[in-house]
Amino acid sequence: MSPDATPDSPHQPAADRYDHLPYRRAGASGLDLPAFSFGLWQKFGTDHPYGTQRDIVLRAFDLGITHFDNANRYGPPHRAAERFFGQVLRRDLAPYRDELILSTKAGNPIGSSPYQRGASRKSLLTSLEHSLRDLGTDYVDIFYSHSPDPTTPLEETVCALASAVTSGKALYAGISNYPVERAHEAAVLLREAGVPLLVHQPRYSLFDRRPERDGLIELAAQDGFGLVVYSPLAQGLLTDKYLTGTVPESARARNSVFLSPNVIDDTYRERTTALDALARERGQSLAQLALQWVLRLPQVTSALIGASSTWQLDHNVRALDFPPLTEEELTLMDTYGVHGTALQG
Template sequence: MTHGPLEKPFLAADERYEHIGFRPTGASGLTLPSLSFGLWQKFGRDYSFETQREIILHAFELGIAHFDNADRYGPPIRGAQLTFGRVLEKDLAPYRDELILSTKAGGDIGPSPYTKGGSRKSLLTSLEHSLRDLGTDYVDVFYHHRPDLDVPLEETAGALVSAVQQGKALYVGISNYQPDRAEAIAGLLREAGVPLLIHQPRYSIFDRSIERNGLLELSAAQGFGLIVYSPLAQGLLTNKYLESIPEGARAANSRFLSQDSIDDTYRQRAAELNKLAESRGQSLAQLAIQWVLRKPEVSSALVGASSTWQLDHNVAALDAAPLTDEELAIIDEHGVHGTGLNL
């Protein structure tokens, strides 16, 4: 990295956009880097700020100009936004116009009925807090984090529209919506003159929900992009669990993974996928990232990292030769939907 010791001013490398590649976001004019950086894990106060800062700056130097956040990411609540806000103030402020900053609201972040859900009160209040956390006047993308069936969809859509009309967001998105509700809110937003930019669903070799429920086809028909999270299936599509469950691994305390589901069936399927990856000169993680990006509807894949090495390793997935029909057939055989996951 060109910024030298962390106490010196950060100066980004001139060649930072030469490798990552940018992809269209639906029918909009916005492009996103093939890989975006998510602060879901390991960017709260329970990790070293200097390590977090080094990873964020390294991501930007690799051309990853999109940083994805949410009000509930931490710990504590809003911790990841505060972390990024410190880096933005200290290092990335001169590059704000080059950054795509996104945040989400609507997840449960407190005991009050106004700190959760899809009401106008909840969404717009959270957005105000997020802007203060991040130290910016606007975010590029503001998401409703998950559907709220107790709030009229018109109210949720109206809050997203207001965020744009007030100049506090440039675009709006949704996350974790099923296709019927996604189609409905896309129509409401389009009628209000603020088209739905993007949907953020989970997608991986072991979680093919968006292929099975029609969301891929809907995104193309409605003109919104898809930015997929958990392409490594919470670590199942790495070599971490091929032999055993390491001490302190996510499967030991995650609501998305169960130690019981990391069984012989999972290991047999993962081992075959790993064998394919090795035959291509890749890791299983790199194969998994490349696989989700094969779909043109996917604008970007969200990745995290706990080290700059891990970030470099993930970005190297972009260098691999395209997957052949025969290789895709092998992935389909062993990449069975639901493997190892609590879906």
């Protein structure tokens, strides 16, 4: 079948799909999430073949990844990733909707209208309606405020998230990219509204250690929310694909405005080479080591990964098949996992 063709028959999910991954409790809630969640930020727009995208999503489900993360912005164009996922849901996964945790986000700019940006009630709730139509579902499991919006009162944003939940259009509320103090305020306000904050979605990896530095990890434990950490592979930089310094044709650093090849410099190579050597000693890959590292913390409920092939998914979800990291190994990783390495944005 050509990658663009629409499959004739729906996918039959693997019977052993719950045998691969641990499921971890999100903070003080009653909800378990898979140790790996799958995000549709890149390569799920109309510029990539439907068949390839469908294979990746269905492989993720077969591997026990029940949580799929979306946003109104994901494409290109904006909203294309949700429309794509809606097709897969309709054709393949509708019978399994109860087994899926679907999330979406709103608040980052998606157009020129004043209501297509920011965390106002109007922006968040109209976007949620649109996402539900595109996804073809009555509810999402988690609805996020994508980013803090200093121009909107936090009370208004929190009230909109709480309304999404009380109206049944979302089961849980989340926030993303909120700095620690605003995250705490949001958690307090949401609790007062009777809708406890389920999860915060920050960027976290060996090269972006802000959640450790600014106290977000401790806050998650204190306020009882989970962390769903995004870009745990630093968009592919924490894999062996850039180790030689050359950028493969198909790699994100060649094809995405979000990752410049200029970050692949001598410092980056020195640090990843040392981390790669440790991974090899442990019998795993650098990608697996980097994923195992973010999941060492109980506050990290799930590592939110992307993938451009089913091979990457198969490989990455085996990250927890290796012995736990020792204190000595963690110390070595601190030496080379330096905050700010190859970071942009």
